[in-house]
Amino acid sequence: MTxxxxxxxxxxxxxxxxYMMEAHPExxxxxxxxxxxxxxxxxxxxxxFKPNFRFVKLDICDREGVYHLFEEEKPDMVVNFAAESHVxxxxxxxxxxxxxxxxxxxxxxxxxxxxxxxRYHQVSTDEVYGDLPLDRPDLLFTEETPIRTxxxxxxxxxxxxxxxxxxxxxxxxxxxxxxxxxNYGPYQFPEKLIPLMIANCLSNKPxxxxxxxxxxxxxxxxxxxxxxxxxxxxxxxxGEVYNIGGHNEMQNIEIxxxxxxxxxxxxxxxxxxxxxxxxxxxxxxxxTKIHNELGWLPETKFADxxxxxxxxxxxxxxxxxxxxxxxxxxxxxxMYSNR
Ligand code: NAD
Ligand code: DAU
Numbered sequence: 269m270t271x272x273x274x275x276x277x278x279x280x281x282x283x284x285x286x287y288m289m290e291a292h293p294e295x296x297x298x299x300x301x302x303x304x305x306x307x308x309x310x311x312x313x314x315x316x317f318k319p320n321f322r323f324v325k326l327d328i329c330d331r332e333g334v335y336h337l338f339e340e341e342k343p344d345m346v347v348n349f350a351a352e353s354h355v356x357x358x359x360x361x362x363x364x365x366x367x368x369x370x371x372x373x374x375x376x377x378x379x380x381x382x383x384x385x386x387r388y389h390q391v392s393t394d395e396v397y398g399d400l401p402l403d404r405p406d407l408l409f410t411e412e413t414p415i416r417t418x419x420x421x422x423x424x425x426x427x428x429x430x431x432x433x434x435x436x437x438x439x440x441x442x443x444x445x446x447x448x449x450x451n452y453g454p455y456q457f458p459e460k461l462i463p464l465m466i467a468n469c470l471s472n473k474p475x476x477x478x479x480x481x482x483x484x485x486x487x488x489x490x491x492x493x494x495x496x497x498x499x500x501x502x503x504x505x506x507g508e509v510y511n512i513g514g515h516n517e518m519q520n521i522e523i524x525x526x527x528x529x530x531x532x533x534x535x536x537x538x539x540x541x542x543x544x545x546x547x548x549x550x551x552x553x554x555x556t557k558i559h560n561e562l563g564w565l566p567e568t569k570f571a572d573x574x575x576x577x578x579x580x581x582x583x584x585x586x587x588x589x590x591x592x593x594x595x596x597x598x599x600x601x602x603m604y605s606n607r
Contacts, residue, residue, distance in 0.1 A: 270296040272343045274328055274376065275350030277307035279456040280391070280490055284349065287494040289315055296320045298341055300334075302327040305595060306353065306457050310587065328372035331379075338383040345387045345501055348376055354459055355395075355421045356603060359545050362420030369424035370431065377435045377443070385442065389501050390432045392447045394486070394513065395422035399548035402484065405517075408554035409447075411509045418546045433507070442506040446497055449513035449553045452573065453490030454580040458588050459599065461485075462574075465524050466581045467588055469533045476604050479543035481521030484550040488514040489568035489576075499562040513553025514566035523574075530578050541607040 271288065275281040276299030285297055297315075301307045303325055315321045322341075326333045328350045350372060352358065352365045373390065380388045397409040398416035415430075417423040435441040452462045468475050496512045504510055521538075528535050558564045568576075581588060592600075 269294070269345070270298065270341055270343045271345045271347060272298045272300055272337070272341065274300045274346065274348045275307070277301040277303055277309055277311055277323075278349060278353070279306075279453075280451055280493060281349035282311045282455050283453060283490045284347065284494045284497060285312065285315060285321075287491060288498065289318065289321065291498060293320070296322070298322045298324060298337070298343065300324050300326050300328065300337065301350065304352075308455075308587075308591070311455050328376055329367060331375050334375055334379045335382065338379045342383065343385065345389065346376055346380060346385060347389045347391065347497065347501060348373060349391045351425070352421065355419045356459070356544060358419050358421035358424070362424070365420050365424040369421075370427045373428040374431055377432065377441060381435070381439050381441055387501050387506070388432070388435075388441055388443050389497065390428060390443065390445045391497065392429050392445050393422065393425050394447050394449045394511070394551045394553050395419070395548065396426040396429055396447060397551075398422075400550040400552055402482065402549055408552045409511060410554045411447075411511055411557055418548050429509075436507045444500050444504045444506055445509045446500050447509060447511050447553075448493050448496070449486035449488050449551055451490045451493050452487055453577050454584070455587070456490075458592055458596070461520060462523065462527070462577065463581060463588065465527045466531070466578055467592060469527055469531045469537065470581075470585075472533070472537065474539040475524055475528070475537045476539055476541045476607065477521060477524055478541060479547060480540065481519060481524065483520050483547060484517050484552070485520070486513045486552050487516050487518060487523075487570060488512065488566060489573035492566040492568055495567070496558060496564045499564050500558070503562050510558045510562070511553045511555055512558060512564070513555050515555070516566075516570050517550070517552050518570070526574065527578065530574070541604070
C-alpha cells in the first residue's frame with residue numbers, strides 16, 4: 269500500500285505520518301508538501317531517512333508536478349491535509365485559501381481520476397457547518413447538518429467538500445470526507461490558540477483573548493484524529509462523510525486560565541482584545557456515526573492531552589522558538605499590535 273499524505277509537514281499531517289508508520293510499518297508513505305510558513309521539514313526528521321518514507325516538496329496546485337508524482341509512485345490512496353488552515357489569515361486575505369484549498373483539491377482528485385486510486389480522503393473541518401448558539405447545548409453538528417460557513421477559510425473547505433462529493437457522483441471517484449473539531453497536541457504552529465498561549469506564557473507576554481473569551485470549541489487530541497482517519501480510509505464507506513469529535517467542549521477563557529495555572533503564570537497576563545470578525549460562537553460534533561459504524565472513540569482525556577501538550581512545548585522550545593523568531597514576528601505584530 270502506497271499512500272500520499274499531502275500537508276504532512278504541518279501539524280496534523282505530521283502526526284498522521286508518525287501514527288501510520290507505527291500502525292502500518294509495511295506501507296510506503298509519501299509526504300507531499302509545499303513547505304509554506306506552516307510546514308516545517310524539521311518536524312519530519314525522525315522519519316526522513318526511513319526506507320518506506322519519501323518527502324517531496326510540491327504544491328498541490330502544480331498539476332504537472334502532481335501528475336508526475338502519481339506516474340512515479342502509483343499511489344493506492346491520497347489523504348489530503350494540505351491547506352491554508354488559519355481563520356485569521358483567511359480574514360486578512362482569502363485568495364491563497366481559494367487557490368490551495370479549492371483548486372489544489374481539484375488537481376489532486378484529477379490526478380486520482382487519471383491514474384486510478386483505491387481511496388481519496390479529504391480532511392475537512394467542523395467549521396463547514398457554521399456555528400451553534402451558546403444557549404442550546406442540546407444542538408450538535410451531525411453529518412446531516414447543512415453547510416453554512418462563516419469565514420473565507422471555512423468557505424474554501426466547504427467548497428472542497430462539495431467538489432469531492434461531485435467527483436464521487438460524476439466520475440465515481442472513491443472519495444471519503446472527515447470533518448473534525450479543533451485539534452491540539454505536538455507540532456501545532458504557534459499561531460493557533462493553545463500553542464500561542466503556551467508560548468506567550470513562557471515569555472511572560474500578554475495572552476490575547478478575542479472578545480470575552482466565551483466562544484466554545486470541541487477539543488480533540490491529535491492522535492485520536494489520526495486514528496479516526498486511519499479507520500475511515502480503510503473501513504469507511506466511499507461517498508460518505510464522517511464527523512470526528514470528542515464531546516469535549518470548552519470556552520476559550522477556560523483553556524487560557526488552565527494553561528496559566530499549569531505553567532504557574534498569573535491570570536493578569538490575560539488581555540481581552542478586539543474580537544475576530546464573524547467569530548463562530550460554538551462548535552460541537554456529534555460523533556455517533558463513526559462510533560457506531562467504525563467503533564471509533566477518543567482515547568485521550570483532555571486533562572491528560574493538555575498535560576502532554578504543555579510538556580511537549582516545554583521540551584521542544586527550539587522547534588517553536590525558531591518559528592517565532594523569524595517571519596512569524598511580522599505576522600504577530602500585524603495581527604496583535606493595537607488590537
Ligand atoms: P497546518 O497549517 O499546520 O499545515 C498545513 C500543511 O499544508 C503545511 O505543512 C503546509 O506547508 C502544507 N501546504 C499548504 N499549502 C500547500 C500547498 N498548496 N501544497 C502542498 N502543501 C501545502 O494545518 P493543520 O492544522 O495540520 O490542518 C491540516 C488539515 O486538517 C487542514 O486541511 C485543515 O483544514 C484540517 N483540520 C484542521 C483542524 C485543526 O484543529 N487544526 C481541525 C479539523 C480539520
Ligand atoms: O474547528 C476546526 C478548526 O479549528 C480547523 O478547521 C482550523 O484549521 C483550526 O485553525 C481551528 O480553527 P479555530 O479558529 O477554532 O482555531 P484557533 O486556534 O485559531 O482559535 C481557537 C479559538 O480561540 C477561537 O475562538 C479564536 C480564539 N483565539 C485564537 C487566537 C489565535 C483567541 O481568543 N486568541 C488568539 O490569539
